[in-house]
Amino acid sequence: QQQVKQSPQSLIVQKGGISIINCAYENTAFDYFPWYQQFPGKGPALLIAIRPDVSEKKEGRFTISFNKSAKQFSLHIMDSQPGDSATYFCAAGTGGYNKLIFGAGTRLAVHP
Amino acid sequence: ETGVTQTPRHLVMGMTNKKSLKCEQHLGHNAMYWYKQSAKKPLELMFVYNFKEQTENNSVPSRFSPECPNSSHLFLHLHTLQPEDSALYLCASSPGLAGSHEQFFGPGTRLTVL
Numbered sequence: 122q123q124q125v126k127q128s129p130q131s132l133i134v135q136k137g138g139i140s141i142i143n144c145a146y147e148n149t150a151f152d153y154f155p156w157y158q159q160f161p162g163k164g165p166a167l168l169i170a171i172r173p174d175v176s177e178k179k180e181g182r183f184t185i186s187f188n189k190s191a192k193q194f195s196l197h198i199m200d201s202q203p204g205d206s207a208t209y210f211c212a213a214g215t216g217g218y219n220k221l222i223f224g225a226g227t228r229l230a231v232h233p
Numbered sequence: 234e235t236g237v238t239q240t241p242r243h244l245v246m247g248m249t250n251k252k253s254l255k256c257e258q259h260l261g262h263n264a265m266y267w268y269k270q271s272a273k274k275p276l277e278l279m280f281v282y283n284f285k286e287q288t289e290n291n292s293v294p295s296r297f298s299p300e301c302p303n304s305s306h307l308f309l310h311l312h313t314l315q316p317e318d319s320a321l322y323l324c325a326s327s328p329g330l331a332g333s334h335e336q337f338f339g340p341g342t343r344l345t346v347l
Contacts, residue, residue, distance in 0.1 A: 125275070127275075130273070153334045155334070155335070157338075162340065163340055164237070164323050164325070164338030164339050164340050164341055165276070165323075165338045166337075166338065167335050167336070167337075170334070170335070210275075210276065214334045219264055219327045219328075219329065219333065219334045219336065220278065220281065220289065221278070221334070221336060222275075222278075223275045223276040224275055225273065225274060225275045226273075226275070
């Protein structure tokens with residue numbers, strides 16, 4: 122019940138295309154859903170996050186769509202660029218100690 | 234130094250060695266974390282410290298021993314490791330306040346156990 126399932130494992134997109142990564146969770150106590158971006162040799166960095174009281178959040182080219190009834194959320198990267206090539210992790214969190222459960226990650230490659 | 238720093242960045246050790254990983258955060262946060270990152274697996278939360286007190290031990294083998302002397306420093310002491318312990322070990326910190334979830338990660342220590 123603590124798992125967060127992420128798909129696909131890897132994704133290849135052409136420059137200018139839309140990248141879509143999906144995550145699903147079981148625990149309805151989760152109340153915070155961030156996406157992290159990780160470049161080689163670096164630690165993950167927060168990209169965008171959403172709480173379950175909204176269905177969508179947009180920041181620049183990055184959008185989170187959230188479906189509370191389906192217990193699913195997704196990251197959409199519009200106009201994907203080669204600089205977006207990285208590994209993306211979804212996560213879900215709850216509790217006063219800020220504990221996050223991470224998905225397995227999606228390796229995105231954006232080809233010019 | 235800013236953010237979260239980790240040393241060393243790379244470590245190779247034998248199964249009988251004892252070594253320590255160090256993490257320091259310069260963000261004034263109160264919570265610190267150790268994660269293990271293996272290829273094609275989710276980040277595995279190992280330990281959580283809040284205000285220097287350990288609040289989470291995710292069934293981590295005793296060959297990994299954390300230490301948090303203050304809110305800015307976190308250590309992971311390693312002894313008699315196994316080859317399957319080879320991974321990237323990430324440290325993170327967060328404000329440690331209710332409703333404040335963002336975790337800031339260091340660059341990690343790449344550990345190889347021979």
